[in-house]
Amino acid sequence: MSFDHKPFLKTLTGRPGVYCMQDEEGKVIYVGKAKNLKNRVTSYFNKSQTNSPKTMVMVKQIENIEVTVTHTENEALILENNLIKSYKPRYNILFRDDKSYPYLYLSTDHDYPHFRYHRGALKGKGKFFGPYPSAGSVRSTLNVIQKLFLIRSCEDSVFANRSRPCLQYQIKRCTAPCVEAITKEDYQRDIEHAKLFLEGKNEDVIKGLTEPMQKASDALEFEIAARFRDQIRSLRDVQEKQHITTDGGDIDIIACVINANQACIQLVFIRAGLNLGNRNYYPQHIEEQSEADLVKAFISQFYLNENKQQKIPTEILISHDFEDSGLIENIISEKAGKKIKLKTNVRAERAKWLAMAKENAEITLKQKIASNKSQHKRFEALQKLLSFKEPIEHMECFDISHTQGESTVGSCVVFGPDGPVNSKYRLFNIENITKGDDYAAMSQVIRRRYTRLVKENASLPDLIIIDGGKGQIGVAKKELYELQLTHIPILGVAKGPSRKPGLENLILALENKTVDCDSSSPALHLIQHIRDESHRFAITAHRQRRKKTRGRSKLEDIEGIGNKRRQSIIKHFGGIQGVAKAGVDDIAMVSGINKSLAQKVYDVFHNN
Structure with a gap:
């Protein structure tokens, strides 16, 4: 088995979905569904859970695994059955599932029959309608x-x-x-x-x-x-x-995602209202191209290919609109002999399908980026770019996120030769600094992170990456100097004048010089990947903290005001705004609130 499952499993999601195992020829040898994709696929590579000789033989033939995320496990089950009918994989002969589909049952042995929910054997006098994906x-x-x-x-x-x-x-x-x-x-x-x-x-x-x-x-x-x-x-x-x-309509869904100068286009087929599966495409030469450009090129090549004899659906949902969409729409309609509509701004169920296709494309691309072969090439390219004598095996990247100084959060993401090491990610809630001071925030994060690593005698990184320019690099160098860690190199990633990916300024702190790097370099792709991951981790945590802070009542921070007293105050004044307008004497009239507590409440709302 040449398939390296460890980095693949690290990037796998825990959501429900379907997985397709392929051999060296790209042929699907097994299709399965899972309530938790990560747990289910991991079990195939766990010797203690793989006792069947047939399963062991199948695992040895795996060269690649493709996954499709679904909304629910029931949807995954229906998709799995459709894919098995389509691919007829050799190892799905013994496929079994303990769950049965629910049906609607209409009895015929009654003068006034009625419909009722049914799950189980399709026996009895009457008619069954279904199956349905869920109860x-x-x-x-x-x-x-x-x-x-x-x-x-x-x-x-x-x-x-x-x-x-x-x-x-x-x-x-x-x-x-x-x-x-x-x-x-x-x-x-x-x-x-x-x-x-x-x-x-x-x-x-x-x-x-x-x-x-x-x-x-x-x-x-x-x-x-x-x-x-x-x-x-x-x-x-x-x-x-x-x-x-329900009307058996046919729809194609096209979603495009770009990450670290690589792209994935996912094409999802909806036929007769059923999700029949998807296919991923990885276009080449995408430098300086947007998602809209890639969607336009894909539609032109896929639907206007004279060598392809295909039935084009009347509706094509696309993740990004593009110029000349009306022209291409007319050409495709002429070829199909019917009116074809390209749609971007959709609602309700269609919006859910489009969002799911995009999420699948994002997950697939992340797995491709983090694949073992691609990752090792990137690490080697980065080592060469920075002229390091020793291989880079441990990198840490830092970023700061806030909204005008509110709920500031710092992130630290860790990358190894196999990609992100999620278990070592760390978040830092920043306190006691001037609001909006990114330099002070970065200083605090670096100090807290490496003070702890030194105390615990933990492994230190071979490279520290800072999302920022010379100012952020300067405060990071100062903190490392205090901790006597000046031997760790720092690489700053500053946005270029146009703030476009591929035009970043790379600043190597040890030599205080700017590193030139081509936009197509695997080394830059790796730097962009860890930088974007750090940014995602920071902004997600910041939004969660901000939401929690904004939804918290000022009364919760007052000593002596418990849940009952807080509810009594809010009920008495009809809400927080009423409390803020009240005087000390008014607050003291609330049952259970004395003059001292009333003064505390008043002070909180008037910054005393």
Whole structure:
């Protein structure tokens, strides 16, 4: 087995999804799904958990693993089955899953039948509709059926013992067949309409409702006609809302991500409302190109390729809009012989699909960047660029994040030869500095980080990278001097005049010189990767801290004011704003608050 699983597993997500194992020829040999991708895929490389000889033989043939993240485990299960049907992997013969799909069941041995949730063997007199991806989707469909067609929802035992209509009849969710408020024929008509609705034949349902609506209107029975009219309107609304998942529509989704001068374009296929899987493309020569440029080039090459005989869907969702999109849209429409729409600004379900495609592209690209082969080349290139005699095996990068000095946070990310070492990442909440002073914040982070490492006699980095210019480098050098760690080289990464990736200024502190580096250099890609990771880690922590601080009540910091007293004060004044406007005497009138506590509360809101 030449597949190096350790760096791959480090970058793997813990979300649900599907994984495809490939052999040296790129052929899929196994497809699986997981509630937690990281835990499931890791188990294949854990000898204590891999006892099956067949599994051991399969693992030895793995050359690559591709993963697709999904919203839920049920969605992963459906996608897994679609991929198995498509690829027919040799090691999926013994595929088993303990879970069964939920269905809607309509009994036929009752004068007034009803739909109910069903999971298990498809036995019994009646009709099954499904399968559905989740129990929630079944219950949602049941709710729609009851709202549109007023089908009863009660169990047969309850139905048999009713003497008067229940609340469902009062709120117009049932026609009360239990007390024969509707004839068997009319109820059966509603059941037939519900069946057509579940089979996707909404237009047939609407036609079936239009005729009796017209007859009722002609007979001046306007109340009955209005009920049919409202049913038709509701059906139209449901059609629009469930377009992606229920009408069998075909959609392509294209998402592009650029990271460290590398790119990934993910193409997701939605056919008949089902996610059939995705494919990743890694374009070359992308220097100075934006995501929009790459999406434009991909669409042109993929859909306008004369050698490809393919069915183009009427809708293509793209992560980035681009110039001449209308022109390309018209050319693709002409080739397909139908109107094709390129869409970027989408909502609701389509927005979720587009976001998921982009997230998958980001995860895939991160794994590619962190692959063992690519990573070693980058470390070697960085060593050569900086003229280091010894290999670089341990790097640490620092960044500061705040909003106008509020909730300042410092980050430290650690990289090794296999990429990010997440377990060694550290965050620093910055206190006791002038708001907005990045130099003081960086000084505090460096001091706290390396004071601890020295005390614990822990491993020190071969290179420190600072996201900043000469000012940040200067304070870092000063702190290392105090700790007698001046032998550790510092590399500053300052943004260039245009602040574009690839045009950074690299400053090597030991020699106090600027290092020239080509934008396509693997060494620069590595520097950008660790810098961007440090920035992401810092800004995420900052936003969390800021949200927590802004959502915290000033009353929580007052000694002697517990939860009950705090609630009494807020209730008495109708909110925090009322407390801020109150005087000491007003606050002292609250039950349980004496004059001393009232003064403390007043001082907090008036900065005394």
